[in-house]
Amino acid sequence: MTVELTYRIYSVIFFPEGKQMEHSLLQKNFQKFKGITREEFFIAQEIKRYVQIQDGNTILDVGCAGGDLSRSLVRDSRCITFLDVNEFDFSPQEKFIHASFEEAEIDGQYDYMLTSHVWGHFYRNDTFEFCYKKAHELLKGGGKLIVVHNSNKDFIGKLIDFSKSLFKEIEFDVFLDEFLEGEDYSEHYFDVNLQAESFRELAELVQVLLVIPDAVYYEKIEDVVYFLKQNLEKPEFLINQRLLVIEK
Numbered sequence: 001m002t003v004e005l006t007y008r009i010y011s012v013i014f015f016p017e018g019k020q021m022e023h024s025l026l027q028k029n030f031q032k033f034k035g036i037t038r039e040e041f042f043i044a045q046e047i048k049r050y051v052q053i054q055d056g057n058t059i060l061d062v063g064c065a066g067g068d069l070s071r072s073l074v075r076d077s078r079c080i081t082f083l084d085v086n087e088f089d090f091s092p093q094e095k096f097i098h099a100s101f102e103e104a105e106i107d108g109q110y111d112y113m114l115t116s117h118v119w120g121h122f123y124r125n126d127t128f129e130f131c132y133k134k135a136h137e138l139l140k141g142g143g144k145l146i147v148v149h150n151s152n153k154d155f156i157g158k159l160i161d162f163s164k165s166l167f168k169e170i171e172f173d174v175f176l177d178e179f180l181e182g183e184d185y186s187e188h189y190f191d192v193n194l195q196a197e198s199f200r201e202l203a204e205l206v207q208v209l210l211v212i213p214d215a216v217y218y219e220k221i222e223d224v225v226y227f228l229k230q231n232l233e234k235p236e237f238l239i240n241q242r243l244l245v246i247e248k
Helices: 025-037 039-050 119-124 128-137 154-166 199-210 214-219 221-231
Strands: 059-062 080-084 095-098 110-116 139-150 184-195 236-247
Touching (some): 025 184, 039 139, 119 128, 119 139
Parallel strands (some): 059 080, 059 110, 110 139
Antiparallel strands (some): 184 236
């Protein structure tokens, strides 16, 4: 089976100093990355395969961006509460919370919580445990937390290790399995394909996987190009992802 950042990266790019950079090369690469991989299509396909969301079930979409992923899972988007740190245009019938998940004041509980590619952000900000507990508190009894993240297996793991040696700080997608101990959950793996016309273009797209500011990344992008050429036969690789369905 052939990805908004960490990838949806809470839909807006965050840099170490906590500032947003809305018109950076990273943001442009992110949009390109999203179009090439068609990630949200495949994520939705996997969720529909393993999760039976019924009409009327309520969903909290954390890091929703434009909301396309969660909308694709239901018939009526009025059952979704969209949450994102960036401002997006939603219809008057849709509920949108403009805040980070850490700071958001959220009323009620939900049947499902969708968290796609946001746990790397929580991990880097040292709020992973807080957010995991908050997620459980916001679920109804028997509700399900849906997590999508990169497994960091195979080539991605090698890329992350290389990048750690090259850059002082990176933000890669991650989920801490220690929080699964004692939980009732299922896990499912699938791939999306990242393909470029050249290794230089692939290196630009790789910036999305590492969330490194433009000035820092492009200073060493030729090192990334060299690494890719040494480890890949062509400018293309699979990104293995894991879908977790965790029941409260």
